[in-house]
Amino acid sequence: MNFKKLQAMQAKLDEAILADKAPMTAEGRFNKTLVALSVEIAEVANTVEHFKFWKDNKGKIDESRFQWHGELMDISLGDRDKLVDLRNRMKEVSPKQAHRLTLIEECSDALHFILSLANQANKELVGFNLVPFEAAKEEKYITIQSTICSLVTSYGRNKQVDLEYLMDYFYDYVESLGITPQELEQAYYDKNKINYERLENGY
Template sequence: MEGEEIVNIQKLFEMQKELDERIIREHGLEGQDLLPNTVLALQVEIAELANEWRGFKHWSHRQTPEVETEVCDYCGEDVDYTRPSPFLANAGASMCKACWDMTQTEYAASNGEYIPDFEDYPHFVKKVPYKMLMEYVDCLHFFLSVARQIKYPLDDLIHLHAENLEEGPLVYVFIELLQHVGWLALHIHPEVRKRAFEFAFVGFVNLGKRLGFSPEQIEQAYLEKNQINHERQSTGY
């Protein structure tokens, strides 16, 4: 499970250590075993991450994470993505995928004109689901806190990630991740706890990759949230 560093874990670990020590000092928590609380907090954050992912919500019409929306100039709907209209007469107008697909099917078929697929566009860029990314780094905060509390070696943590992405439905990745995290509080033997952490953290890294987050996005989001967490301590959150 070793390999190249995915983010600057050492930098983030030290930042998390500073935040944790501040919380312990300002809340008078010296000498207390905070691992059960931290493990439960991590499980809650994983659940909140799943809630933003939405892929398990078979009862909902939306099973994709929320991104910044745009307005389609043709149907007037708020949508996740638009692209420029294919019609020269409507230059500058934006068209959503539903309108684009209808145009591709009906207009192109009747006129014999080739219209590419919606995402076949040089400037089409996948948006970052910001809320989901922030939930992911909330999880990372608690993973780093757990690593510190169980005294997991930083040198090992730096190189701890999956060499190959785990396949299969993401819903099972979430379920297994929650299970492995739970073991961190239920097993007291150091080696068992260390092994549980490795399984959990590798699964977490794998999840981030499958959600489409880059190391740069994760690190920047962590820095933003770490600053927010310090501000919360200063304002009596």
């Protein structure tokens, strides 16, 4: 993954977002971003549903994008041109594929906030350094949330180190869900464009 490019893109997006927002302290912004990341990581887990031992049919689908029509799925967007374009690119989308697309997008949302945190802490991300954490997905998830909590009180070098761990733990979790670095990076680029469109439309 090209972290230098990703962090530069995220810095530009954050600047555009903050341009019309009320001023806040650096600490306040950092903590709000931590909460946002914590929620996004929870949404990743809730999309996969790996922790739902009581449920046999796991795997959520973004129903605002994918709706059932027999064996195929219809993509619903308000924009007719986008709808035609998506239909051309995705003639047949199975439930499994729709779930995977939903999951990849949720992971890219989390990546946006990790990049933002790194930028706020002046931490340059360079790659993944951690040996895969041999544990159940639930343990991987809890480790990420624990690391997010530790960042609330991290200072100086500790914050830099905790951000490295956070990136490593996050990708270890994502990889355990079957998402490749290439898919995650491309999803970031795709969602980044959508985020600018949302800004233009007063999201």
